[in-house]
Amino acid sequence: MAEIAEPKLKQRPIVRLGIFLISHSLFVSIVCFTAGVLALLLLPVLAKNTYISENALMPGSANNMLSSHDTSVANKLVKDLTDLKLRSRGSEFDSQKLIAQYMFDLGAEVTHHKFYPQSNQFHPLHFFTSPDSGNIGKNISCSSLGINTVGIIRAPRGDGKEAIVLVTPYNSMKVGVEEAFSLGIAYSVFSLLTRATWLAKDIIWLVADSQYGEYSAVAAWLTEYQAPTFSRAHIVNSETCRESNIVYKHGQKPNAEEKLYDGFRRAGTMAAALVIKVAKQSDYFEDTVNIYAEASNGQMPNLDLINIVNYLAVHKQGLQIKVSKMWSLLNYRWLYTLGVVFESLGQIARSLNPQWKFGIPATEYVEGTATLASSLYYQGLGVPTGPHGAFRDYQVDAITLEISSKVPLTKMARRNEFLIRGGKLIEGVVRSVNNLLEKFHQSFFLYLLTSPSKFVSVGVYMISFALLVAPLPIVAAYLHVEASDFGSIQPKEKSASQASSASKMNVNFDSWKWLKSARKVFAFHLWGGVVSVLPYFISQMPNLTAKTSFIVWILLSVFSLLVSYMISGPSFSEAAASQSQKKEWASLKSVTISAAFIGLSLTSVINFATAEIGALLIVPICLMARPLKLDIKASNLISLMRITSNLVLGFIGFPPATYFLLKGVFEGYSGINVGDFWEWLESLWAWNSATYLYIGLVHLPCWALCIHILFHHC
């Protein structure tokens, strides 16, 4: 790149464009960054209405067949379950037996699946391996046995190669009315589907034992379904726990229990999965359905699945659809003002050309922004928002539907209506998916929702990220040229004589000088790796509260940073002592920016939302960083402004500071505890979120390098 500064006689247009961009890097970076932020704010305006992309789905084209007969049987099940709880003298497996009996009476194949809940454990090396490499925990005790009940209907018109899964999480230890109702809805659909002649895909109804968490129960069943392990430890354990299985042998209804198949039953590959939950009474004046779709690392189910649910709920059943929102954003004045500005801009555009459909009402804009922010946050967090997340790991599209009623469910009169509404919605979705000939593939996998019926696709939201990171390579190239160009100007002046040619030989190693900075950047990233592995060892220490472990972590990180400084200290000072130390920071900054660029681009592929949020935080400090000493020497208005903005950005970029600031802004500063950050990070690594890796391996080292540049002695 060194040749770019030396103008040659005639260069190709693309090279000239490159030189132009690089030489005006300051201007370009300001323009790109502002445009990136603006594009992000414009996303709710640019959102498109959802549409059903796969023609085969045909939602709502058939009449609902769910009858009052189905709901009345379901109502009976609900009553039985709640009664069982009221009596509360049977063993914990009674309710499972009851459900199994009900399933069996419908003519379904019923099995119980026993599993040992696996606590999520951080294993630093397991991030990059394939999903099936998780091994069974060592300390399995028979007391922590969970039991899923699975019922399968074989499709009369199918070949048994495909299946649709219904999941109802259910805690046998404490049955609430809501959980009983979720079972009731699933049961009413199930009872209808046993009689349906049009069924082409098998139906699996999984009653997941959620006493050890909903996710782990579903995940355990899925692992057994998709990737069974044949390890010896597993068999031995199920042998030793035979005692606890005896409960099945002497049921009060022997005709059903004896026919229970003891093994694991499978249907075909899963086309889709629906997790059905019933929430407490809603705050709205209508029955509502909350949709949760985010799986691990920001993966989303195919948009068509959400579209069907949305279409059927709104147009057929008259239910209100909700997706999660950041409520605190709704109260911001500036956001509303921005919405008004966009609205008036849209009006101007429309007055110029009625074809331009740009701009939405301000209130809608604020709502869209709140939804978008929550969508970004939950995708960026990388933690699944419900048991549907387990399905995505096996490439099965799944969502959680949380149905809530407008009146309390204890009222008898409402029960049937609620059951029939929920049941019809599920029936419609199942019937639609049943029509599917292939896997979901038509619609989007990468999208952000701005409302249940509006989305921003990858092609649109990538623009804002691309604009945010575009200045990075340009500024890196500019700084690199500047840093390596420093020496090679002198020999050019007197190139004829031999002495100069000798000095040229010497100076020419400048084009490899970046290696020194690269070594430093590498050392910092290595430190980042060490810091991100440390929590694993800290969590092994017993009896540590979140606060103390957080402090221990900080101390150890600082200590390791100091050690790495000490080890590589001589080489640093040597580098500083060389004559070109003036430009040393420029070269260091150029390599830092390149590292940040590579890291951000990589993260954007793994989890876009993380990269977007991370870019907003790290790009400004990366672009602005400049030794404070230089600015203090200059001491004019611009340099003063630069000093303050650098310090502020440096503070904001520090991950714990960012966390506490954002938490304070959104939830108020009153309830902030030092240990919160540790708990938040713990949840991230427990779920193997890539965001944790991003923070440890990209964000933290780049931030530390920027701070290093700020305090550079030049």
Next chain:
Amino acid sequence: MRESKGSAKIRWFWIWVTASLIFRLILIYFPKSLNLSSRPEVSTPLTSIRRLAEGYWLKQSSLSPYAGSMYHGSPLLLTLLGPLTVRRVEGQPDHLLCSLVLVIADVVTAMLIRAAGQSLKMSSSSSLKSVGLHHVLEYSEVLPSGDIAALVYLWNPFTVVACVGLSTSAIENLMIVLSLYGGCTRQAPLAAFGWVMATHLSLYPAILIIPVVLLFGYGPDAPPRKLLRQRTKFDNSSSIDNSSVEKDVKNQLRELNFSWKPVLHFLFWILLWSSYVLVLCGIYARQHGGLKELFRRTYGFILTIPDLSPNIGVLWYFFAEVFDFFRNFFLIVFHGNVLLMIVPLALRLNHRPCFLAFVYTVVACMLKSYPSVGDSALYLGILGLFAYELSDMKFSFFLFCGYVGVSLLSPVMHNLWIWRGTGNANFYFATAIAYACLQLILVVESVSAILNHDRMLTKLTGAKLQDVKA
């Protein structure tokens, strides 16, 4: 003072070598967690140790090791490494012995690169002296290019990954470097053995015969011969009566002409070694269809590309897409591409045979049917030998960032395609194209840097001659 500095440097060198050894041994103990041996970047159908173990198992049950389509490597490698794949040490990771062999192969390769670098440096300094550019020499002595190349080879993440991932490319690399080393030190039997074995193992090193022959014919890398001729002419005309210089010049004069004797010697040894290897293979393959079947299963597998599982090359995608009736045509086009570049490059770079070998390895790696990161490890290591000549190479920073970016992005794209299902084959193939482009830029820039270096030498000698005349 200088000596103490030199010994300190040597000590540092050995510390780094030992550190790399320990690093590898540590990584070997996490084979399950790293799971490198199943990565498409590391183990191709030709270099995978799992396939080799399968072939050995077939052989043990008295079937042809090439039955099915599992193993496609050399039968000699099977007899050497095969018994090690079945031997387990209790409580230790599987394939421990194999990985130890590969670690040793890596270290030996690095040592050979270092020795080749030292002999290259000796010859280049003597040739520079004979041209009369003593001051250039001083700066070239600052860089111990042999040590740099050896360390680059040992610490290159690609080498480490290939070694820990149990790819047999470490042994192929060893053979290639062995033949180059033999060429540099003029040991015809060694060079011939390395070349024959490398060709036998992976076929593509066959094109390296040109650089090795040039090494025997003209000697190791030197400034363009035109300069030497000018210089000798000048010396003769100005009749300086210095016996030592005269002797030097005479030596150089001898090297100016292509000397056929060592080349014939080398070719004779090639004949000997290749017939030996053929006989061994013949004995091995006697019960399983003979040599013809063996060639069909090994070289035929390399040339016709029947296995289209994704790798870091560009051919798998192309041949998955292309219509069947064009397949033969494109096979010829792609393999012809490798051969097409041989002659022009050999004509332009015949005074620098080692660098020519580097260029050939990059070209072969780019257009190979089943490339792996082990091939890149080799050429990046050899690149270190020319650290001084390439000191003003352009785009070095860009290339470095590109290599880092692509090698991180490629596994992520693979994961997106295979495990998550949100990406598709194009995502992964895009990184393969980017990787090929990077290699292309590397070749173009390094060749132009070498040519610029030669031009600079020409200019300097011209200036010096004029000075002396004046």
